[in-house]
Amino acid sequence: MQEISSKIREIAAKLLAEKKVEAVLGFMPGTIPLISAPTVAGTSDEAASLCWDRFCGVNLANYLPKRTGGRVAVIAKGCDSRSIAGLVTENQIKRENVYIIGVPCTGMIDRAKVMAAAGSPEVELIENDEQVIIKADGKEITVALSDVLQDNCQGCEHRNPVVFDELIGAKVEEAAGGKINAAVAKVEAMPQNERWKHFDEMYSTCIRCYACRNACPLCYCEQCFVDDSQPQWCGKSTHPVDVKTFHIFRAYHCAGRCTDCGACERACPVNINVRELTRKLEKEVKELYGYEAGLRLEAMPPLGVYKEKDPQEFIK
Amino acid sequence: MADKKSEIRNPKSEIGNWQPKIIAFLCNWCSYAGADLAGVGRMQYPPNVRVIRIPCSGRMNPKFILAALRSGADGILVSGCHPGDCHYLSGNYFARRKFALFRSLLDYMGIEDGRIHFSWVSAAEGERFAEVISEVTEAVRAIGPSHRLNRKVMGRR
Numbered sequence A: 001m002q003e004i005s006s007k008i009r010e011i012a013a014k015l016l017a018e019k020k021v022e023a024v025l026g027f028m029p030g031t032i033p034l035i036s037a038p039t040v041a042g043t044s045d046e047a048a049s050l051c052w053d054r055f056c057g058v059n060l061a062n063y064l065p066k067r068t069g070g071r072v073a074v075i076a077k078g079c080d081s082r083s084i085a086g087l088v089t090e091n092q093i094k095r096e097n098v099y100i101i102g103v104p105c106t107g108m109i110d111r112a113k114v115m116a117a118a119g120s121p122e123v124e125l126i127e128n129d130e131q132v133i134i135k136a137d138g139k140e141i142t143v144a145l146s147d148v149l150q151d152n153c154q155g156c157e158h159r160n161p162v163v164f165d166e167l168i169g170a171k172v173e174e175a176a177g178g179k180i181n182a183a184v185a186k187v188e189a190m191p192q193n194e195r196w197k198h199f200d201e202m203y204s205t206c207i208r209c210y211a212c213r214n215a216c217p218l219c220y221c222e223q224c225f226v227d228d229s230q231p232q233w234c235g236k237s238t239h240p241v242d243v244k245t246f247h248i249f250r251a252y253h254c255a256g257r258c259t260d261c262g263a264c265e266r267a268c269p270v271n272i273n274v275r276e277l278t279r280k281l282e283k284e285v286k287e288l289y290g291y292e293a294g295l296r297l298e299a300m301p302p303l304g305v306y307k308e309k310d311p312q313e314f315i316k
Numbered sequence B: 001m002a003d004k005k006s007e008i009r010n011p012k013s014e015i016g017n018w019q020p021k022i023i024a025f026l027c028n029w030c031s032y033a034g035a036d037l038a039g040v041g042r043m044q045y046p047p048n049v050r051v052i053r054i055p056c057s058g059r060m061n062p063k064f065i066l067a068a069l070r071s072g073a074d075g076i077l078v079s080g081c082h083p084g085d086c087h088y089l090s091g092n093y094f095a096r097r098k099f100a101l102f103r104s105l106l107d108y109m110g111i112e113d114g115r116i117h118f119s120w121v122s123a124a125e126g127e128r129f130a131e132v133i134s135e136v137t138e139a140v141r142a143i144g145p146s147h148r149l150n151r152k153v154m155g156r157r
C-alpha cells in the first residue's frame, strides 16, 4: 500500500509537471477514521498528499461525466476502470480526455463492518494481507481481512483494471467468482411471497436521500426520472410503493451497465443492500446476452443491440 | 389478518364483484389492428381491457407498466408485431430485451406471475387477439387485485 501510495504521488507529480493533465483525481487521508477522501490534485504540491489504502472505495469514475475542461488523470481500481470504459462507450467522456492510472485491487474495507465488530466508531486499524487488528476502547480484536471487506469485493472477478494508461504494481490474482450468482440464487429460491416480504422489509427504512443514485457513476442524466412531474413516474414520498418504484428503476436502468462497484451500497446511510437488484440484472444480462459491463471499449451495451434469436419464452 | 385488512381497504373485493382492470399497450401497426379486426369480426372477449395505443412496441417504456399498476391497474399486457414484422424493422427486437430484463426483475422482487403479460399479435390475428385477452384476463382474475405496486392501496403489505 505504502509503495502504491508513493508511486501514485510520483506519477501524479510527473503528469502535472509535464502538463499532460490538468488535474489528478485521487484520494487523500480522510478526516474521519476508515475513509479516504476523494480529492483533486492540480499542482505537484497537492499531488504530495495523495494516498492509497483499503479505504479508497469511492468510485472516482463518478466525477468524470460531470466535469468540463481538459484531460484529467484518475486512479482506478478494477471496477472503476470498467465504469470508465462504460462511460466512454456511452459517449459521456472521451477516452483521450482521461489518463487512467490503474491500481490492481485486493478489496476495500467496509467501514460499517469494522465499526460493527468494534462496537464503536473510534477505531484504529492495523492490517496486513490476511488480517485486520481493530483497536477500539482500549481493546484489540483480530479478524480475517475477508470478513471486513465490502460485499462486492469479496466475489469480485475483475480486480485488475481492464483499461488503463499506466498500471501501478503487479496484477493480482482474480477471485474465483460466482458469488453474484450464489447471492442471487438465494433470493430466487425463496417463494414469491417471501421474496416480496424480503424486499418490502429491506426498503422499509429507505429515506429517499438518493445517496445511492448520486454515488453511482452511471447516474449522469441531467434530469432524473424521479424529478419528472409531468408525468410523474415516481411519487415523492416514502410510501412503500414510491420507494420501490424508485429502486426498481434505479436498478433497471443500470442493467448491463453496472460493474458492481458497490458505490451505491457504501453511500447508503441506512445500510440498505441496494446491490441486491442490480446484481440480479447483472446475472440475467450475462446469462441471456453473454455480456459483462465495461470489459471492452468497443462493445455495444446489451440493450442497444439485439439478436434475432434472443430468448422470448415469456412472450405469448 | 393481513387479508382482512386488504379487503377493508378494497371495498369492491369485499362485496365480491371485483373485476380485473387490465391495461393493454398495443402497437399501432399490428396488435391494435388485431384488436380492431376482432371487433369488426364481432369476436367475444372479456371487456376488462383498456387499450393504450403506442406507435411500436419499441416505444414501450417499462415506466408505463409501473405507472399503470401504481394507479390501480390489476394487469398489464404489452403487445407488438411478431419478430421480423415490426413496421420500424427492429423496434420489437430491442423491446424484447427490455421486457425480458424488466420481467425478471419484477419477478425477482415477488410481483405475482400473471400480473404482467407480453405477446406478439399481428394485424391479421383478430381471433388470436381475442384469445390472448381471455387468457390474460383469466390469469389476472386468478391472482386477484393488484396491491403490491398500487399507490392507491395505502399501507404496507
Ligand code: SF4
Residues within 6 Å of the ligand: A215, A216, A217, A218, A254, A257, A258, A259, A260, A261, A262, A263, A264, A265, A275, A278
Ligand atoms: S448500481 Fe451501484 S454497484 Fe452498480 S455501478 Fe452503480 S454504484 Fe456501482
Ligand code: SF4
Residues within 6 Å of the ligand: A205, A206, A207, A208, A209, A210, A211, A212, A213, A267, A268, A269, A270, A271, A272, A274
Ligand atoms: S442511499 Fe439508502 S436511504 Fe438513500 S435513497 Fe438510496 S437506499 Fe434509500
Ligand code: FES
Residues within 6 Å of the ligand: B027, B028, B029, B030, B055, B056, B057, B058, B080, B081, B085, B086, B087, B088, B089, B091, B092
Ligand atoms: S411497429 Fe409493431 S412492434 Fe414495431
